[in-house]
Amino acid sequence: MRRPHRLMPLIGCCHIRKFRGYALKGRGSVSQDGAEVQHSLSAVVADSDADRLAVTSEALTGAGFAVFRAQEADELASLLHREDPAVVVAQGALSKVLHNPGVPVLLLLGQDDSLDVETLESWRVADYVMSPVRSEEIVHRVRTLVSRSKERARSRGEVEALRESLRGVSSAIRETNDPQLIADRVVRGFGEALDVDHVWFATFQDERVPTIRAQWSRAGRPLLPARLGESENTITAIAQKLWAEADVLAVTDHRDDPESAIAKALKAWSNELDPVSTVLLPVGESASAMGIILLSTVHERHEWTRPEIALLQHVAGNVAHGLIQGNLISAQQRVLHQLRQLDKAKTDFLATVNHELRTPLTSITAYLDMIQDGSGGPVPESINKMLDVIARNSNRLRKLIEDMLTVSMQDGSNLDLKPVDIAKLLQVVVATLRPLAESRHVSVSVTESPEDIEVTADEAKLEQVFTNIVANAIKFTPEGGRVGISSAVSSSKDGGRAALVKIADNGLGIPEHDLPHILTRFYRASNATSAAVPGSGLGLAIAHDIISRHMGRMVFDSTLGSGTTVSVELPVGGP
Numbered sequence: 001m002r003r004p005h006r007l008m009p010l011i012g013c014c015h016i017r018k019f020r021g022y023a024l025k026g027r028g029s030v031s032q033d034g035a036e037v038q039h040s041l042s043a044v045v046a047d048s049d050a051d052r053l054a055v056t057s058e059a060l061t062g063a064g065f066a067v068f069r070a071q072e073a074d075e076l077a078s079l080l081h082r083e084d085p086a087v088v089v090a091q092g093a094l095s096k097v098l099h100n101p102g103v104p105v106l107l108l109l110g111q112d113d114s115l116d117v118e119t120l121e122s123w124r125v126a127d128y129v130m131s132p133v134r135s136e137e138i139v140h141r142v143r144t145l146v147s148r149s150k151e152r153a154r155s156r157g158e159v160e161a162l163r164e165s166l167r168g169v170s171s172a173i174r175e176t177n178d179p180q181l182i183a184d185r186v187v188r189g190f191g192e193a194l195d196v197d198h199v200w201f202a203t204f205q206d207e208r209v210p211t212i213r214a215q216w217s218r219a220g221r222p223l224l225p226a227r228l229g230e231s232e233n234t235i236t237a238i239a240q241k242l243w244a245e246a247d248v249l250a251v252t253d254h255r256d257d258p259e260s261a262i263a264k265a266l267k268a269w270s271n272e273l274d275p276v277s278t279v280l281l282p283v284g285e286s287a288s289a290m291g292i293i294l295l296s297t298v299h300e301r302h303e304w305t306r307p308e309i310a311l312l313q314h315v316a317g318n319v320a321h322g323l324i325q326g327n328l329i330s331a332q333q334r335v336l337h338q339l340r341q342l343d344k345a346k347t348d349f350l351a352t353v354n355h356e357l358r359t360p361l362t363s364i365t366a367y368l369d370m371i372q373d374g375s376g377g378p379v380p381e382s383i384n385k386m387l388d389v390i391a392r393n394s395n396r397l398r399k400l401i402e403d404m405l406t407v408s409m410q411d412g413s414n415l416d417l418k419p420v421d422i423a424k425l426l427q428v429v430v431a432t433l434r435p436l437a438e439s440r441h442v443s444v445s446v447t448e449s450p451e452d453i454e455v456t457a458d459e460a461k462l463e464q465v466f467t468n469i470v471a472n473a474i475k476f477t478p479e480g481g482r483v484g485i486s487s488a489v490s491s492s493k494d495g496g497r498a499a500l501v502k503i504a505d506n507g508l509g510i511p512e513h514d515l516p517h518i519l520t521r522f523y524r525a526s527n528a529t530s531a532a533v534p535g536s537g538l539g540l541a542i543a544h545d546i547i548s549r550h551m552g553r554m555v556f557d558s559t560l561g562s563g564t565t566v567s568v569e570l571p572v573g574g575p
Contacts, residue, residue: 041086041146042066046076046094047108052133056089056108059135060142073097086149087142098123104145108133125149159307165193166311170318177326183214186319190295191216194308197298198273200224203283203291204236209323210330212291221298224273231269235280235292238262243282243289248313250304251278266296277302281312285320293319357401365394403538415458415549422453422487422499429466430485433474441479444470447486453499455570461546462570468539469503469566476564477507489572497572498552506563515556519544 043065047053050071057067068083070076076090077097089106090098092113098105100123107128109115120126125148127141169189173182187199200215213226228235238261242249254263254275262280266273275296283291293316371379372387379387430444437444455462473483483505492498510518514525521541540554547554551571558564 042068042083043087043089043142044068044070044076044079044083044085046070046073046079046088046090048072048091048094052091052108052131055133055135056138059138060089062135063139063143065142070094087146089138089142092128104142104149106138106141106145125152159305159311162193162308163311165189166315169193169315173315173318173322177322177329179210179212179323179326179330180214182319182322182326183212186293186315187214187216190293190312190315191218194295194302196277196295196302197221198224198275198294198296200294201283201291202228203323204239204289206288206290208285209290209327212323225269229269231265234261234265235269238265238280239282239284239289239292242280243284248282248309249278249280250309251275252303253277253301266294274298276300277304279304279309279312281316283316283320283323285324290320290323353401357397361394361398361401365391365398368394400538403542415461417456417458419454420457420459420462422455422501423448425459425463426466426485426487426501429463429470432467433470436471437474437483440474440477442474442477443482444474445482445484447484449487449489451489453487453489453572455499455550455572457550457570458546462550465543465546465568466501466503468543469568472539473503473505473507473564473566477505481506490569492569492571499570499572501568501570502565503568504563504565509560509562509564510556510558511560515558518556519554 041064043060045053045057045060045067046069047056048071053069053071057069060067065086068079068085070079073094073096076094079085080088080097080101085103087104087106088098088101089108092107092109092115095105095107104125105123105127107115107120107126108131109128110131115128120128125145127145129137129141166189169186172185172189176182176185183201183203187201190196191199197218198215198221199217201212202214203209203212205211215224215226217223238249249262251257251260251262254260254266254277257263262278266275266278273296275298277297277300279293279295281293281295282289283293293312295312368387368391370376372384372391426446426448430446434444470483470485477483483503485501485503487499487501490498490500510525514523517523518525519541520537522537523541524537544554547568547570553569555567555569556564557567
């Protein structure tokens with residue numbers, strides 16, 4: 001194969017602004033007079049050619065290296081296992097043991113030796129020389145390799161430090177959903193991590209994010225304008241182009257091309273900003289950019305490295321995600337706040353209406369009772385029938401007002417929990433509703449469980465539940481019909497014990513298309529409306545809300561024209 005005269009270094013050199021300290025352990029050797037000589041670096045030299053091994057070793061020893069020699073591959077492998085050299089100088093034929101040396105390597109090649117370029121490139125920091133070997137050349141190549149290795153270690157340290165700093169920026173972004181706070185943390189984090197003079201961030205007009213402006217400047221530097229002004233179209237177009245190409249505009253020195261579009265745009269934007277080095281980083285999602293980040297230095301050149309750009313792009317992706325998510329959450333919070341205000345206004349309104357309606361209604365019903373009792377004198381039978389209609393409708397109006405107030409206060413009220421005997425509670429409900437059942441000629445029967453059933457619940461609210469359900473059953477059962485109430489202990493879905501109360505009637509039943517909506521507030525089944533059965537559509541909704549808050553459930557089993565069974569399941573022992 002054709003051999004080039006020299007393999008170029010496999011790592012690039014760049015201007016390093018800051019780096020972590022890097023030190024190599026020195027090693028000692030013994031001189032001919034027995035005194036110990038301290039060497040700054042060590043080297044392993046492996047060569048089957050004894051003369052060349054001697055020349056190479058003497059040259060490196062004279063240059064201050066502690067040298068360890070090997071003439072065979074096994075010896076070389078043993079030395080590498082035992083020692084920690086700063087560099088390896090090896091004959092090409094012995095290099096087969098250098099699978100992943102981890103240190104710089106200089107190969108010594110004879111005129112007939114072949115060179116495996118791929119292997120050499122995989123070693124990262126490597127070089128080779130051709131025989132005949134010259135001492136000066138050996139020393140120069142070794143020193144160059146060691147220098148590059150140190151530079152590479154420093155560069156890695158700097159990149160790792162930058163990665164750690166920007167990891168902190170990403171963490172700070174994830175800690176908040178406030179878009180403006182995200183932007184503020186980004187510009188400060190970028191400025192401090194990359195040691196630049198200005199960082200400026202702006203979003204474009206975009207429905208995905210709010211309008212944001214944020215900037216950070218090194219102490220003593222003037223702030224940049226808050227708006228892009230006449231340069232907005234140019235900078236926006238550059239950002240959109242960069243986003244479409246998944247690229248970043250990095251300018252090391254604007255003085256090399258002061259007439260470029262970006263240089264002119266930045267100059268027109270702010271006469272105070274005369275940057276030396278600049279990065280324009282688009283922030284976007286999906287098909288378009290929604291903002292841009294500007295980083296600049298105004299005195300010193302900044303050699304933008306690939307790791308820096310890659311890390312900036314990674315954080316910019318987190319910024320885009322955080323801004324979109326933050327904007328959505330902020331919008332949801334605003335809507336939630338408005339809903340809470342509306343809910344409070346609704347509750348206040350209903351409380352006011354309840355008070356304002358009940359006050360005159362109380363007077364109406366009081367005087368109505370006095371008239372029906374004969375306090376104002378005898379009342380003709382025909383007038384009595386009219387008064388009965390007024391009384392029934394007054395009671396309906398009072399019940400509707402109470403139901404509306406119950407619905408408005410339901411979510412915010414606390415449960416007054418205590419042991420409740422289901423059998424006694426059902427007896428109270430039946431006694432309360434018996435006059436209604438008798439007026440409609442509907443029989444109501446109760447079948448009690450053979451064992452006592454006790455739940456932990458709010459007794460008043462539970463009584464309201466069964467009152468609403470049984471009253472509903474009576475209303476929707478025609479004259480001569482029946483309503484049966486039974487209680488028993490059953491197993492719940494989670495395997496625990498549950499109190500099961502069933503209220504079954506042989507009334508109108510519920511149309512199948514109405515069943516999914518029957519628990520919706522103010523919803524009434526279509527046959528209830530057509531049959532002119534009075535009601536507000538709140539009774540079952542209130543009952544369902546209360547049962548849900550007790551960690552129970554309601555189940556409907558209905559056949560149109562044959563009746564409905566409502567099953568209420570409550571955990572024994574309470575919610």
